[in-house]
Amino acid sequence: MFRLIRSKPLGALGGVLILVLVVTALLAPVLAPYDPIKVNSRERLQAPSLNHLLGTDDFGRDILSRVIHGARISMLLGLGAVAISTLLAVIIGIVSGYYGGRIDIVLQRCIDTLMAFPGLVVLLTIMAMLGQGLGNVILALGIGGTAGNARIIRSAVLAVRENQYIEVARATGCQDWRIITRHILPNIAAPIMVVATLGLGVAVLAESALSFLGFGVPPPTPSWGAMLSGSGRTYMIQAPWMAVFPGIAISLAVFGFNMLGDALRDVLDPKLRKGHQ
Amino acid sequence: MSRYVLRRLLLLVPTLALITVLVFSIIRLLPGDIVTLMMSEQGYAGDKAKLEQMLGLDKPFYWQYATYVGKVLQGDLGVSFWTKEPVLDEILRRLPVSLELAVLAMFFGLVIALPAGIVSGIRQDTWLDYVVRSSAIGGLSVPGFWIATVVIVGASIWWQWVPPMRYTPLTRDPVRNLSQLVLPAIILGLALSASIMRMTRSMVLEVLREDYVRTAWAKGLPERLVVARHVLKNAMIPVVTVMGLQLSALLGGTVIMESIFVLPGMGKFLLDAITWRDYPVIQGINLFLATGVILLNLLIDLIYGFLDPRIRYG
Numbered sequence: 001m002f003r004l005i006r007s008k009p010l011g012a013l014g015g016v017l018i019l020v021l022v023v024t025a026l027l028a029p030v031l032a033p034y035d036p037i038k039v040n041s042r043e044r045l046q047a048p049s050l051n052h053l054l055g056t057d058d059f060g061r062d063i064l065s066r067v068i069h070g071a072r073i074s075m076l077l078g079l080g081a082v083a084i085s086t087l088l089a090v091i092i093g094i095v096s097g098y099y100g101g102r103i104d105i106v107l108q109r110c111i112d113t114l115m116a117f118p119g120l121v122v123l124l125t126i127m128a129m130l131g132q133g134l135g136n137v138i139l140a141l142g143i144g145g146t147a148g149n150a151r152i153i154r155s156a157v158l159a160v161r162e163n164q165y166i167e168v169a170r171a172t173g174c175q176d177w178r179i180i181t182r183h184i185l186p187n188i189a190a191p192i193m194v195v196a197t198l199g200l201g202v203a204v205l206a207e208s209a210l211s212f213l214g215f216g217v218p219p220p221t222p223s224w225g226a227m228l229s230g231s232g233r234t235y236m237i238q239a240p241w242m243a244v245f246p247g248i249a250i251s252l253a254v255f256g257f258n259m260l261g262d263a264l265r266d267v268l269d270p271k272l273r274k275g276h277q
Numbered sequence: 278m279s280r281y282v283l284r285r286l287l288l289l290v291p292t293l294a295l296i297t298v299l300v301f302s303i304i305r306l307l308p309g310d311i312v313t314l315m316m317s318e319q320g321y322a323g324d325k326a327k328l329e330q331m332l333g334l335d336k337p338f339y340w341q342y343a344t345y346v347g348k349v350l351q352g353d354l355g356v357s358f359w360t361k362e363p364v365l366d367e368i369l370r371r372l373p374v375s376l377e378l379a380v381l382a383m384f385f386g387l388v389i390a391l392p393a394g395i396v397s398g399i400r401q402d403t404w405l406d407y408v409v410r411s412s413a414i415g416g417l418s419v420p421g422f423w424i425a426t427v428v429i430v431g432a433s434i435w436w437q438w439v440p441p442m443r444y445t446p447l448t449r450d451p452v453r454n455l456s457q458l459v460l461p462a463i464i465l466g467l468a469l470s471a472s473i474m475r476m477t478r479s480m481v482l483e484v485l486r487e488d489y490v491r492t493a494w495a496k497g498l499p500e501r502l503v504v505a506r507h508v509l510k511n512a513m514i515p516v517v518t519v520m521g522l523q524l525s526a527l528l529g530g531t532v533i534m535e536s537i538f539v540l541p542g543m544g545k546f547l548l549d550a551i552t553w554r555d556y557p558v559i560q561g562i563n564l565f566l567a568t569g570v571i572l573l574n575l576l577i578d579l580i581y582g583f584l585d586p587r588i589r590y591g
Contacts, residue, residue: 010407109288113295115522116567120529121547125303125559128551201418208420209533213548228423236430247423254418255411262414262475 011263017256024068025075032065037220045239055241058231063241066222067249073223074253077138077207078200084142085149086196092146093153093188094180098161107150114147120209127215134217137210141203149195156188163187190268194261201257208250224250285575292571297349300563301342304556349564355557357550364561368543375531375542377447378465381458382527383520385466386473389413393470394477394516399504401482410478417471421464421530425537428460444541461534468530469523476519480512487511514581521577525570 005012024031034052040060048055054063096107114122123144130136160166161184169179208225210216212233217223219230224246232243326335334341348355354364390413397409432438440460445453484490485508493503532544543562550558 007402010411109291109295112292112571113299113567116292116296116525116570117563118525118527118529118532118566118570120526120532121563121566124532124548124551129303205418205420209422212420212422212533213536225420228420233426236426237434240430243423243426247420247427250423251415251419255414258414258418258471259411262410 008263008266010259011266014256014259014261014263017252018260021071021075021253021256024071028069028072032062032068034062034065036061036065036069036222045235045242047239048241054245055239057227057239057242058235063227063245066227067224067245069222070224070227070246070249071253073134073217073221074204074207074250077134077141077217077223078203078257080138081141081145081203082196082199084139085145085199086192088142088146089149089153089195090185090192092150094157094184096150097154097157098176098180098184104154108154111147111151115151119144119206120213123206123210124213124215127210132215132218134221134223137207137217140210141206144206145199145202149199152191152195153188156191157184160184160187190264194265194268197257197261197264201254201261204250204257205254224253282579285578289571289575293568296564296567296571297346298342300560300567301345302338304559305338345560354561354564357558358555359553364557367546367558368561368565371541371543371546373447374444374540375528375535375544377454378458378462378531378534378540378542379524379527381462382465382469382530383523385463386469386523387520389416389466390470390473391477391516394474395481395504395509397474398478398481398485398512399500399508409474413471413474416467419467421468422533422537424464424467425461425534428464429537440538442539444539457538458540461538461540465527465530465534469527472523473516473519476516477512480515481508484508484512517577517580521574524573525566528566528570 038061040056043052043056043060045058046052046056046060052062052064054067056062057066092107092111096104123140126140126143127136130140166179166183169183174182204224207216207223208228211223211225212229216225216229219226227246228243228250232246235242336344345355352365354368356363357367360367393409393413397406397413400406429440441457445457447454490503490507493507498506528544531542532548534540535542535544536548543566547559547562549555550562
């Protein structure tokens, strides 16, 4: 464990950031000093002080409490979106990579098609179709992230499929379902984990972009993206703390997911381990 | 080679057909239809059936689709429901702005990513590697629109500078035009550089373990030559692929930058079209962008053969 931290300090830093995020999300009601959605017009736009460590917004709501509860929304959003995209991607990737042939050609053409559209454009269109709401943002981010992940998982399946133990399993009369669940899935767990960790960061960032364009999580839910793009931008000169702190929270969370994902990839891909020259 | 090119071109047909089906059907699933929207605005026909007939929306779905594809094949993307201007003309008028922004962003992305990736790869797990990697990932982790807002607000407070509200085309005044696009391009390039840098780093790491690099070290070549002659050339191909894959993300990013820096490009045009349910414009832009991305990726695949003589197309 200590050796791992010493050899991958950035990954460890990412892990710590994510741990803080998870703990904050779990303990949000205990940690937050105020109600994150209660309007208090007498305390509008207050600068950071001892009473309100990160200041208040245009409705007099405590920014620190909103950032803390925002961690909950971001985790929910990220985990929900990644669960959907990973599940769909694993199904498509395995069907495409394991069975191959015509079904692979058809699925790959569909993925080519989906990947040709700019991601944000796909998200905007899905959101316009579904309408606003936290559940819909999760669904849109999940569907939007599927195509790219499916391609990565397919190539992992293709590499595993050629191994001798799969051939042996087939020769001993194993059913496809058993080969997939017992032999393929455990061997593609590493790329799935990497894709999921990096996907969490992408989801948090994409939600903020959607919020900026007016298609994100609707108010008064304390989502980081909404806090920094709605009134946060309007009051940027008057009350910069409104947009600065949620911005820092998003950046730290995405940074953590990316660092952890990168370190996982380095550790799980033996080809990249140190030892050259 | 020519058989490979032919096969790739043939494979484009189903992909492009799927794109048109997707673009055409998804837009019609959007809630809030154009006819109600137009009737609520003044100056358009008051009779719903007449308006539907005027817009060609009274025909069955497959008929509308067939007519659309027929026109697209003749280079006609239809006319905007609201402005009555041909969509292709409107796209072509805005394309140079988005294209210039995208090319500049790619340029800045590469300027940051390539040196960073190479240094980070050849000095793996040193403090330099950590600093370079965390800055690159840091650039990817900050929302672009947030950096843009902070930069604009900061510049207006400290230097009383605000981005110009009127766009100057490159052909009229290149210096003014570039000064307008440099900031959004650098911000877009920052996010882009992270993925290119990561790929450059992993490829440099992989190539460093190859036998021919060991031979180069064994021959006593200085590090500069080993990296420039042996490592870089062989590490570049997947990097080019990542650049191709980033194209569609880049075009998505222009939507945000164009709306912040008030640039009259395709992104802003698309956002307005989605708000106003202007089907032909949404279809046109999506079709145009998706086709562009697919053709550019095909071009990149074909360029491989020239970059690396070991790649032979079967």
